[in-house]
Amino acid sequence: MAKEQAVVLEQLDRSALRGDRPEKAQAALEQVPRLEEDLIQLEAALVRATEDAEETLQAAARHLVSAGGKRIRPMVTLLACGACAGDPKSAIPYAVAAELTHSATLLHDDVIDDGPMRRGQPASRVLWGNAVSVLSGDWLLTRALEIVAAAPARSAALPSLLSTMRRLVEGEVLQLSLRGRFEASEQDYFDVVKGKTASLFGWSAAAGAWAAGSRGEVPEALVVFGEGIGTAFQLVDDALDYDADEQKLGKRLGIDLLEGKATLPLIRACEADATLAPRLLRLIAGDGAIDELVSDVLAAVKRTGAVEEARASAREHTAAAMAALERVPDGVHRRAMAEAARQLTERAF
């Protein structure tokens, strides 16, 4: 084991692996034999995956891949593999690829989103950040694919990961083209979510089944399950941007609004309250005190009930995911997936 890897594993407090999880999900996860050991193996594999990268790349990649992330996608991969009676160790390459792909999209998102949001910062820092973000993202994408290309179930997983990556990009592009267009349709919104979030959740779930040697109906059901919880996850994320405890959330509310993102709460609120559109135009034009305009819009959106509607939509997508899960063999793994999905939907931060 490389020295650096040993250090990371030493620092990794085992109890921290379950730190953030709500009680019920935690109880279900504890029923899964050897899950904690598998998660530690996953952390070690994540460290190994980037250890031959050049220093700067490694720093940027590690920053995101570092221990302590939520690891939702790789956890789904490991549980899906167990549900299909596979050895979760065989799913670790796919779990790693899922997390690296997710990190790569975050790095590229940084370049895409940061422009208007970081105007106050020195240009050189933003530019240096852009170059390293683009290249580290590229590096992680190719590394994720290399790992899958070298794994045993590659014939199912590799073409599928490629089309997933394309869908991720297409979701981002659609989101970009809708920026500032608050009259976007719900269909547009769900197309963005399916691409940028649901697709990788779907792949992560199916990859666990492929790793277990499962083909046909079960991995297909897991794609539906993964895409369902991915969609629900994004809906909750978008609702939280309008209505959350800022301290628990760890970031300010209204960020989507400032980035001109037409998420479901805003789309629904604009339908319900005709006075919102002109206020949004003032916000985009920077016509007035931004902080006041943002609180004003946040309050107006909440008054329409649109945030609760987004949460209700999340519950519907979770229910569809649960229905798909019925086609996956029952057992501790499936129950853990179901409980974790429920908790992801009900989370308050």
Next chain:
Amino acid sequence: MAKEQAVVLEQLDRSALRGDRPEKAQAALEQVPRLEEDLIQLEAALVRATEDAEETLQAAARHLVSAGGKRIRPMVTLLACGACAGDPKSAIPYAVAAELTHSATLLHDDVIDDGPMRRGQPASRVLWGNAVSVLSGDWLLTRALEIVAAAPARSAALPSLLSTMRRLVEGEVLQLSLRGRFEASEQDYFDVVKGKTASLFGWSAAAGAWAAGSRGEVPEALVVFGEGIGTAFQLVDDALDYDADEQKLGKRLGIDLLEGKATLPLIRACEADATLAPRLLRLIAGDGAIDELVSDVLAAVKRTGAVEEARASAREHTAAAMAALERVPDGVHRRAMAEAARQLTERAF
């Protein structure tokens, strides 16, 4: 055939396909049966490869992939396939992947390089450009891989394209880390070139052989050939930045200098003329009239003979490429590759 594709093919003046080539190379290429038809097929396949992309992506991708590019990499793929007695049509997917990969790196380079060079432009345009450049580059990379993953010789070509993409990124990262460090070593310079340029030339050549069903020594020799001419190509490019007819080159001289790129002419010149380093420091610091400082440094570099040394190094790498080509079956295809390689090395723009 899609309407847009038909339009592109109509616009494509067949004679333009050979417009820029020096006479000798053109004569050798004309000995290759059906090459012109294969190149037209290639153009059509390039159009098809992006026709299902979202509008903005397509525009950005087409801008680079549009008819009229030099098509050096895909041409090498087609000729290598012919040399191995394959039907060049079977090499078209690989030729397309090579060109899309090249275009993707140009799109990402744009984000990496454009910072300091485009300061005078409105920030919003630069930022919008960044987002679209990152996403179109990502899209083209995944599309290139999807095309190879769906092609018959994928088992050899796909893992190799993945590691090529990683090497491209690693070359760019190394170049970035050396920016402004004019005391870089020649080894550093060649490591950058091997990664960012030679690797894809090597893959492009070998992919032609793989498409023809060739395995073992011949594709290995073609990797060496491709990497050799790729290195020579980059050396000539870097020499031309110091000494070319600006009008024929189609861009200003000294761009590498302004971007802080320590290419071989500059590294050699700094070794030969100790007064250069302080002038470069003034240039980086923007201390003085930039245009005058640039002409001063360009003239000083030329006086040391470093530009001719870079051209001599290009000739050495071409010679090594030619030696490798001896292991490839002789015939019109191999002779066309040899002649094209020679002309790439001797080009004056």
